[in-house]
Amino acid sequence: MFDYRNNLKRILNNTAGDDKSLRNGLAAIKMILGMAADDTAAPEPMREPQVDTKQVKLLLTGLADLIATPGDPAAKNMALSAIHQLTFTPQVGSKYGENLGQLEKAIQASNTTKDVINKKIFEQAMQPKEKPKRDYRKGKRYTVIRLLSGCDLINDNNQRVYTLKESQIHSLNLKSGDIVEAVPEDSNSNYEATILRVVGFKKLPTTEVDKISTFKYAVVQGRTGHLSVSRNIKGQKLRIRGKSVLLPVDSSQYQESNVRLVDGSIVDLAWYDGDVRLKKNPADAIQLRWVYQVDQPKSKPAVKKKKVKAVQDETAITKLALDLHYQRVGIAIGDNQNEAMLESIVNRYHGIPIPIDAFQGKKKMMENQIKDLDIVILVTAFAAHDSTWNIREFASKYNVKFAVSSSKGYQAFERALYRAAKGLPAYEGNQTIKYETEE
Incomplete structure (x- = not known):
């Protein structure tokens, strides 16, 4: 110095x-x-190469998304773009080029699995549908008077204001005395009014209301032109004033829409207890209230020898030895969702799929949904829900067969349906259960 x-x-x-x-x-x-x-004065130290932190964050985000959803195109593009940018950074490419190249190959090889597809289907089904916007302030209150098909809405002066069709009220399960809020229907000329909500109930004098009896889920049997009803899907006989009745039916009796009744159709019947025609000719007094939309089994055409290979391809999917005989099957998965895959399984085995709102948490509503069912399947694919105990409680109370599908796949639900119908354990667990198939 x-x-x-x-x-x-x-x-x-x-x-x-x-x-x-x-x-x-x-x-x-x-x-x-x-x-x-x-x-x-000391010499200036050599500077470390500057790494673009933005590209590092994009790379980590893309990798995280790929782990959660393998094969996701957006995640793959994000991660690959970040790798290319980092490769061009001075000294990063020469120092970590080989590692980045291996990572790029792994990302490009990432493919979408069946589990990912099923998960997306389930998540889409779980997304609540956008409910129509309604101004409840405009609704006026009316009292319901149930008819054989549809209902009348009367005001406080006992004057009929509107008449609603069965298609408008069937899902609401209305009965005489229910108090509803309704508004005039302007957008659809086929309907007079639209019910906004049910707000209460009052007991009406028996002198003001005709008593109606119903026979739910009746099975139509016979050939075209000779159809009749004698039992429902539970095997209970149609009885009028204590006597068994074989009731001929005609599709022209059902006025809601152009419905073609065939062998195996499921219908609801209704009649006034005081109708004098019940004694002489019950067919004139009993009315078809509702026809359920059930896919009928299609008859198989004759197969020629040249088309044997095509037939084998069509029947490649194994089918369990199960026939529900048009039993009502509740699918507990969400609020008004479109569980097309699960409903198709029920239809495949000749059952009637009924969606159940398993996640709203209203106990009374859930009880009303379950009490008329024959089978209920709870789908717990992603999480356990508090509703499980309520569903099991009501299934036990009303002797409804019950099973749980703990997976989101086709086979898991199909096996749960088989266990419930055959009275096998509700949960598959680690136990060995034999599922018989059709030959």
Whole structure:
């Protein structure tokens, strides 16, 4: 290091007290000190290469999305783009180029699995549908008077204001005395009014209301032109005033829409208890209230020898030895969702699929949904829900067959349906259960 002490001593000894001498001495001292500072200056350290943190975040985000959803195109593009940008960064490409290349190949090889597809289907089904916007402030209150098909809405003066069709109220399970809020229907000329909600109930005098009896889920049997009803899907006989009745039916009796009744159709019947025609000719007094939309089994055409291979391809999917005989099967999976895959399984085995709102948490509503079912299947594909215990409770209370599908796949639900119908354990677990198939 430069020794500046002797120089400072000589400058101080030669510096007088006048202004000019002091200024010259100060300038000399600064120059000497500057020489000493330059001698002690350390060399600048080498800078590390700057890594683009934005690209690193994009890479990590893309990898996280790919782990959660293998084969997702957006996640793959995000991760690959980040890798290419990082490769061009000075010293990163030369130092980590081989690792980045291996990672790029792994990302490109990522493919969508069946589990991912089933998960997307389930998530889409779980998304609540957007409910129509309704201004409840415009609704007026009316009392329901149930008819054989549809209902009348009367005001406080006992005057009929509107008549609603069965298609508008069937899902609401209305009965005489229910108090509803309704508004006039302007957008659909086929309907007089639309019910917004049910707000209460009042008991009506028996003199004001005709008592109606119903026979639900009746099975139509016979050939075209000679159809009749004698039992429902539970095997209970149709009885009128205590006597078993074989009721001929005609599709022209059903006025809601052009529905073609065939062998195996499921219908609801209704009649006034006081109708005098019940004694002589019940067919004139009993009305078809509702026809359920059930896919009928299609008759298989004769197969020629040349088409044996095509037939084998069509029947490649194994079918369990199960026939539900048009039993009502509740699918507990969500609120008004379109569980097309699960409903198709029920239809495949000649059952009637009924969606159940398993996640709303209203106990009374759930009880009303379950009490008329024959079978209920709870789907717990992604999480356990509090509704499980309520469903099991009501299934036990009303002797409804019950099983749980703990997976989101086709086969898991099909096996749960088989266990419930055959009276096997509700949960498959680790136990060995034999599922018989059709030959």
